[in-house]
Amino acid sequence: MTDAVWTIAKRVITQIRRDHRTLAMILVVPLVVMTLIGLSFPDLKVLDYIAPALLAALAFFFGFLLTGISFLRERSQGTMERLTVSPVTRLDIVVGYLFGFFVFALIQTLIILFYTIYVFDITYRGQLWEILVFQVAVIIGAVNLGIFISSFARNEFQMVQFIPLVILPQMFMGGLLWPVEQMPDYLQWFAHILPLTYAVDGMREIMLTGKGLPDVWVDLAVLAGFAVLTSVLAALTLRKGPGG
Amino acid sequence: MTSIAVSVNHVTFGFGRREVLKDLSLDIPAGTAFGLLGPNGAGKTTLIRLLVGLLRPKSGDIHIMGQLISRKKSPFIGYMPQLQSLYGELTVLQNVDFFAHIYRLHDNAKRAQQVEKALKLVDLWGRRDDAVQNLSGGMKQRTSLACAIVHSPPLLFLDEPTVGLDPELRASFWEFFSSLTKQGTTLVISSHTMDDAAHCDRLGFIRDGKVIAEGTPDELRLATGSPRASLEDAFLYFVRRGKETPDD
Numbered sequence: 001m002t003d004a005v006w007t008i009a010k011r012v013i014t015q016i017r018r019d020h021r022t023l024a025m026i027l028v029v030p031l032v033v034m035t036l037i038g039l040s041f042p043d044l045k046v047l048d049y050i051a052p053a054l055l056a057a058l059a060f061f062f063g064f065l066l067t068g069i070s071f072l073r074e075r076s077q078g079t080m081e082r083l084t085v086s087p088v089t090r091l092d093i094v095v096g097y098l099f100g101f102f103v104f105a106l107i108q109t110l111i112i113l114f115y116t117i118y119v120f121d122i123t124y125r126g127q128l129w130e131i132l133v134f135q136v137a138v139i140i141g142a143v144n145l146g147i148f149i150s151s152f153a154r155n156e157f158q159m160v161q162f163i164p165l166v167i168l169p170q171m172f173m174g175g176l177l178w179p180v181e182q183m184p185d186y187l188q189w190f191a192h193i194l195p196l197t198y199a200v201d202g203m204r205e206i207m208l209t210g211k212g213l214p215d216v217w218v219d220l221a222v223l224a225g226f227a228v229l230t231s232v233l234a235a236l237t238l239r240k241g242p243g244g
Numbered sequence: 245m246t247s248i249a250v251s252v253n254h255v256t257f258g259f260g261r262r263e264v265l266k267d268l269s270l271d272i273p274a275g276t277a278f279g280l281l282g283p284n285g286a287g288k289t290t291l292i293r294l295l296v297g298l299l300r301p302k303s304g305d306i307h308i309m310g311q312l313i314s315r316k317k318s319p320f321i322g323y324m325p326q327l328q329s330l331y332g333e334l335t336v337l338q339n340v341d342f343f344a345h346i347y348r349l350h351d352n353a354k355r356a357q358q359v360e361k362a363l364k365l366v367d368l369w370g371r372r373d374d375a376v377q378n379l380s381g382g383m384k385q386r387t388s389l390a391c392a393i394v395h396s397p398p399l400l401f402l403d404e405p406t407v408g409l410d411p412e413l414r415a416s417f418w419e420f421f422s423s424l425t426k427q428g429t430t431l432v433i434s435s436h437t438m439d440d441a442a443h444c445d446r447l448g449f450i451r452d453g454k455v456i457a458e459g460t461p462d463e464l465r466l467a468t469g470s471p472r473a474s475l476e477d478a479f480l481y482f483v484r485r486g487k488e489t490p491d492d
Contacts, residue, residue, distance in 0.1 A: 007345040011331070011338075018333040018375070078327030082391070085296045085323045086346045 004088040005096040012100025016070070030062060030108045034115040044120050051122045052203035053176045055131075056138055058112050060196055061167055063105035063139040067146030071097060072159050075150070080238075090235040098143055098231065105139040125210030133213060134206060137223040138199045144230035145195075151237040170196035175204075198222040248307075249274040249399055249430040250295060255304035257294060264290045265453040267304070272446075274309075274398075277421055277431040279444030281479065287453040288434035289326060292403045295432065296323045309399060319347055322397035326404050328384045330391070332377035336368055339376055340390045347395035362394040365420060382413045389417070393424075400424065402433045406440055418443045438475045447475075449482050457482040 016022055037054070041047055047054075074080045074097075083093055113135065116122055124131070149166055153159040171177070173187060174196030180188055191197045202219030205211045213220065250272035257265040264287045272278045280288045293299045295306060297313050306313045309320065330339050340359050349355040363369045366386040371379070376387055385408065392400060402421075406414045418440075421431055425445065433444065441447055442461055449457040449464070457464055457478070464478040465471075473481070 003348075003350055004346060007342065011334070011342050014338065015331050015333045077332075078325055078329035079331060081298060081325055081327075082323065082329045082343070083346065085298060085321065086343070087319045087348060088346055 002092055004092040005099065008083075008088070008093060008096025009099035009103075012070075012097055013103055016100075016104060026066065026104050026108060027111065030058070030111040031115065033058065034112055034119070038120055044122070047116070047120050048122050048124070049208065051116050051120070051124070052207040053200040055109075055113060055116060055135065055207075056199035056203045057171055057174070057176050057196060059105070059109040059135050059138050060142040060170070060199060062108045062112075063101075063142030064146040064149075064167060065163065066105055066108070067097070067101040067143045068150045068153075068159050068162065069146075069156060070101060071147050072150040072153055072156060076155065084238070090238045091231075093238065094144075094147055094231050094235045097147055098140070101143045101146070102140065105143050106136065109135050109139055124207040126206035127212065130206055130213050131203070134199075134202050134216065134220065137220055137227070138195075138203075141195050141199075141223050141227040141230060144227050144234055148230045148234040148237065151234065170194045173197070175200045195223060195226045198226075247274045248272065249309055250278075250432060251307040252291075252295070253305050253307075255294065255301040255306060257290060257299060257301050263453060265294070265301075268453065268455055269304075270448055270455055270458065272430065272432060274430050275425060275428045276445040277425050277433060277443065279441050279447045280432065280434040280450055281436070281438070281441050281447050281475075282450035283436055286436075286450045288436075288450055289403055290453075291450070292401050292432065292434055296321060296401050319395065320397050320399055322392040322395065322400040324388050324392040324400070324402045324405055326407070328388045330376045330384060330387055333375060335373050335375055336363065336379070336383075336387050336390075337372040339387055340394050343391040344394045347397075349395055358394050358396065362390040365393070366390045367416070381408050382410065385409060385413075389420075398428065399430045400432070402431060404434055404436070406435065406437070414439070438479070441475045449479055451483055456485075 016026070038044065113131065117124070145166070149162050150159055153162060173180070173183065173191045174194050175191065176196070180191045180197060183191060198219040202216040202223070205216045205219070248271050250270070252268060252270040255265055255268045256263065268291065280291060282288050290299065294301055295308070308318065331342070334342070337359065340362055341355065344355045344359050349358055360369065363372055366389050368383065368386050368390060371383065376384060379387065385405070389405065392402070406417055409417065421433070421443070425431060433440065435441065444461065446460055447458065447464060448455050457467070459467070461475055465473045465475060468478050468481040470477070
């Protein structure tokens, strides 16, 4: 790991930590969302089945949103231009931001995970540490996807437009609402190129059937591959400033 | 013989079909303050973005300190973009320290020394713990300059560094730029004001993506044939005459 990666990661963390409103939103929004979900289910036992998919989907969504918008801001305020003129490499920049944003995405994930387990009091079978490790793989992919997609947006409005384009199809076709196997063949094919499909599948396997990480290695490998692919794509498409 | 810090050879660049720079050639001697002067939209910022490697020419080549410009960025370059390009939530000190780190000043004691030196030079040492977002425009501009000079680069690109500054601050910026060139630093400064032009050692008048004249302020003024001509008169003279250098 290069010194530049740590320097960038440290700066991202310090910057968000000093922005009290953003920090409060990062902490409060997952709590509000989880409370609303809890209130909308009169029988919390239903959540036992839904929770694994919901945890994967929310972690993915929050990770993507946090990173996409924050990274875009780096470009629109011109700081990215300054960074790209310096001797740091594009990969240093992407990995540095990944580590920085990862910390906050992880905090959000921990909030929704512990809220689900201890406030909703759901019944689950797998090991808590294995659930956590799997969720880490999910959010690394989501954070990298946020960095990559933000390259295609010139402002926050355009970035927000990517949410229905990138997130909603995954919610509908990633096995969150109904099993992938029940979808038409051509949609099943599409579902199998979506990272959330593997995230939902792996979480269900661990939490509902009590399987361990070695049993969900395919899901983990796909998520790890997705994280590597998106970080390379993000480095290749990294745009420097507001205009390009 | 004066060495050349920046050499631009027959560079052409455009955005889509619109050509911004047209077969532009320019040599910038080391240790001078070289002003790129021209109206808004002349291509000054595009040229600076090409010189720092943010853009790549469609044709022609650029040599920086004798080396062909490449994707691998040089730690010997300092760049102050037109936008203030600072992290608003961070303090002045944190901003400058971050760029010192990025420019490979890894030794803590040496970096702290350089950061202090840069902040004292721009007269912001007393405000080092203030968040940048709470500073005035002029102070942000000075912080931005400190970020560009913290690693003591021998070659500094400044894109409209004096825009929006009050006369007093503008004068102090030029005093500082002059002290840098005396130490051997090469400055490439874009501006559209003739006030700035008078402070430069050499000037390149740019219009419609071309260098229409190049020389010292006195050479350019005298080329008009009128000893009392201002730089503005000189600029207009060359606009009318098309590209020409006073040495011709």
